[in-house]
Amino acid sequence: MPPLQLAASALSIIYIYxxxxxxxxxxxxxxxxxxxxxxxxxININLKFDGVLQLFYVGIAVYGMYKWTKKDEGKxxxxxxLPFGYHLLLLILGLGLSFILSNLSMNFFETNLPFLDxxxxxxxxxxxxLLTLRYIDNWFYWLIIDPIYIYIYFKVEAPVFALMMVIYxxxxxxxxxxxxxxxxxxxxx
Numbered sequence: 001m002p003p004l005q006l007a008a009s010a011l012s013i014i015y016i017y018x019x020x021x022x023x024x025x026x027x028x029x030x031x032x033x034x035x036x037x038x039x040x041x042x043i044n045i046n047l048k049f050d051g052v053l054q055l056f057y058v059g060i061a062v063y064g065m066y067k068w069t070k071k072d073e074g075k076x077x078x079x080x081x082l083p084f085g086y087h088l089l090l091l092i093l094g095l096g097l098s099f100i101l102s103n104l105s106m107n108f109f110e111t112n113l114p115f116l117d118x119x120x121x122x123x124x125x126x127x128x129x130l131l132t133l134r135y136i137d138n139w140f141y142w143l144i145i146d147p148i149y150i151y152i153y154f155k156v157e158a159p160v161f162a163l164m165m166v167i168y169x170x171x172x173x174x175x176x177x178x179x180x181x182x183x184x185x186x187x188x189x
Contacts (some may be wrong), residue, residue, distance in 0.1 A: 002044070005160035008036035009167075016168055017132065023081070024068035024183055031061035036163075045158045048111045048119040049101055049152060055164035056125060064132040079183040082130065082137045090126050097122040112156045120148050139176035144173060 011033030018026030034057035041051030067077065103120030105111050127141035146169040153162035 002040070002160060004036055004040050005158065008040060009034045009160055010163040011170075012164060013167055016171040016175070020171055020178050021125075023132075024065055027059065027061040027065035027068070032059045034058050034061065040158075040161075044108070045156050045161075046112050047117050047152070047156060048109050049105060049114075049117045050152075053121045053124055057128060060128050060132055067132055070133075077134050077177050078138050078186045079134050080169075082135045087137070092128050094119075094122045097125075113152055115149060116152050120145055120152065134178045135175065138181065141173035141174050143169065143176070157188070 011029045011118035015026045015030035015033055018029065034054040036056070037052045040052060041047045098115070098119040098121075101122060102115045105114035105118055111117060123141060123145050127138045127145060130138035130141065146165045149165040150162050150169070153159070153165060
């Protein structure tokens with residue numbers, strides 16, 4: 001098993017576990033794991049948009065750590081839910097971005113699985129922003145995105161990352177469960 005994929009996966013498991021527990025330190029592990037993952041995407045498995053996504057994750061990890069630990073905002077930034085109409089808007093935005101990225105990919109880059117790579121990238125960006133803003137809905141997005149990634153990583157012969165997505169899918173369900181419990185406590189206080 002490739003050691004960098006194992007390192008990125010281990011750090012990412014720590015990240016998703018801590019995020020599912022609503023812990024700000026999760027973002028530190030996420031940033032390091034995603035930097036390694038981006039290297040693998042660009043150098044070894046040729047998933048350009050997934051590599052860009054991993055670099056986005058590094059940046060959003062810094063923002064998430066700031067947002068979750070800032071004294072005034074960290075205490076006031078409670079777990080919440082997104083109104084239904086916003087999901088329709090996010091669906092349109094995600095599909096539009098997927099279309100643009102897949103066309104760029106097919107016309108200007110040599111990359112594996114351009115449509116799936118761009119679609120999962122687009123919706124992963126949306127889900128990550130929802131997570132950093134503490135919208136419980138992020139976990140529903142991950143429950144759809146992560147199984148698609150399982151297929152992608154098997155297809156490009158990155159079994160460690162495919163296994164990672166199996167774990168991520170389970171952790172998304174755990175995150176949804178934990179955040180529901182936390183949200184109920186926040187509402188009752």
